[in-house]
Amino acid sequence: MESNIKLGKLFGIEIGVNYSWFIIFFLITFSLWGQFSIEHEHWPAALPFVMAIVTSFLFFASLLAHELSHSLLALAKGLPVHSITLFVFGGVSRIGKEAMNAATEFWVGIIGPISSAVIAGLFYVVAALVGDPQSPVGAMAGWLALINLMLALFNLIPGYPLDGGRVLRAILWGATGSIQKATRIASLVGEGFAYLFIIGGIILAFRYNNLIGGLWLAFIGWFLRDAARSSQQAMIFERALKGVSVRQVMSSDVPNVPGHIPLTEFFEEYLMQTGRRCFIVMRDDRLTGLITAHEIKAVPRDQWAVTSIQQVMKPFETMKTVGPDTELLRVLEIMQREDLNQLPVVSDERLEGLVRREDVLRFINTRAEFDY
Numbered sequence: 001m002e003s004n005i006k007l008g009k010l011f012g013i014e015i016g017v018n019y020s021w022f023i024i025f026f027l028i029t030f031s032l033w034g035q036f037s038i039e040h041e042h043w044p045a046a047l048p049f050v051m052a053i054v055t056s057f058l059f060f061a062s063l064l065a066h067e068l069s070h071s072l073l074a075l076a077k078g079l080p081v082h083s084i085t086l087f088v089f090g091g092v093s094r095i096g097k098e099a100m101n102a103a104t105e106f107w108v109g110i111i112g113p114i115s116s117a118v119i120a121g122l123f124y125v126v127a128a129l130v131g132d133p134q135s136p137v138g139a140m141a142g143w144l145a146l147i148n149l150m151l152a153l154f155n156l157i158p159g160y161p162l163d164g165g166r167v168l169r170a171i172l173w174g175a176t177g178s179i180q181k182a183t184r185i186a187s188l189v190g191e192g193f194a195y196l197f198i199i200g201g202i203i204l205a206f207r208y209n210n211l212i213g214g215l216w217l218a219f220i221g222w223f224l225r226d227a228a229r230s231s232q233q234a235m236i237f238e239r240a241l242k243g244v245s246v247r248q249v250m251s252s253d254v255p256n257v258p259g260h261i262p263l264t265e266f267f268e269e270y271l272m273q274t275g276r277r278c279f280i281v282m283r284d285d286r287l288t289g290l291i292t293a294h295e296i297k298a299v300p301r302d303q304w305a306v307t308s309i310q311q312v313m314k315p316f317e318t319m320k321t322v323g324p325d326t327e328l329l330r331v332l333e334i335m336q337r338e339d340l341n342q343l344p345v346v347s348d349e350r351l352e353g354l355v356r357r358e359d360v361l362r363f364i365n366t367r368a369e370f371d372y
């Protein structure tokens, strides 16, 4: 989940919002505006709208507090936390590492629903102190208490990657001693709940004519199914690549080409003759850049004769590089983030080789096949 709008840093954690979050913000504001207008006819004309916006922002703050509780506990347990992103179905904390033991995983998971329950309690106290549920603050606090309680309960559903799923995973992990087995079961339960949501959503939409509510539930189910699958995959990746360095998978025999030749020659003599997709561009024995099939494809064919490799290559200075001892997991992260298929491996300003996405994936597949 990408942060499209960065709000700033809290406790060293990047806080951001994905564009999809605006959907939920407008939906909530709009439905609260309607609800307040109908239930509180005596309020002055603009008040339902103003209170709807204020309530939406406080809901946003509640979600953020929920995510912060996960992140701060993770930080306290020594796990690095990169960012928190709010999006259409809630929030995600990007924690850089798996918990080192089941107890940590348990607490990092359970703290979320606990925080939401505490926030619900605080709003309930506010509502009780105000006394009058017809007053603007009373109505607002009442709604926020209810929604945070629902948030706590929803997150307790024991399907990974929901908080309850993390708790289930931690318990299974503690009981079986195997994080893989625990993740596999918790993810399967998560997928099961995801399908229940989808089916429930369809029934709600067509049997009970609640199209919006049904669609919403089905979408949440769809998202959870994807999240359950990809978090299991992330675990397999992390496990397969743990402690593995670039040196183990890089290829050191990367063919090179002179930079001054035209693309026609490069295509005929190198690309088509070797079947390799990536070449080092040299000038006077010095590495100047990389050229791949991707770059040549971007140039119209009738320009190939008058375009040299140098003109279209990726210059070395602008490239991200890694060292031979860089962890492979980190390399995969860089590749995914920067949308790259290969990275030059450099040590002491000398090119040692190339690490390619396919090499990394092959490595993961082989290890995963044997559950190594």
Ligand SMILES: [Zn+2]
Pocket (backbone or CB within 6 Å): 066, 067, 070, 112, 113, 155, 163
């Ligand atoms: Zn949570």
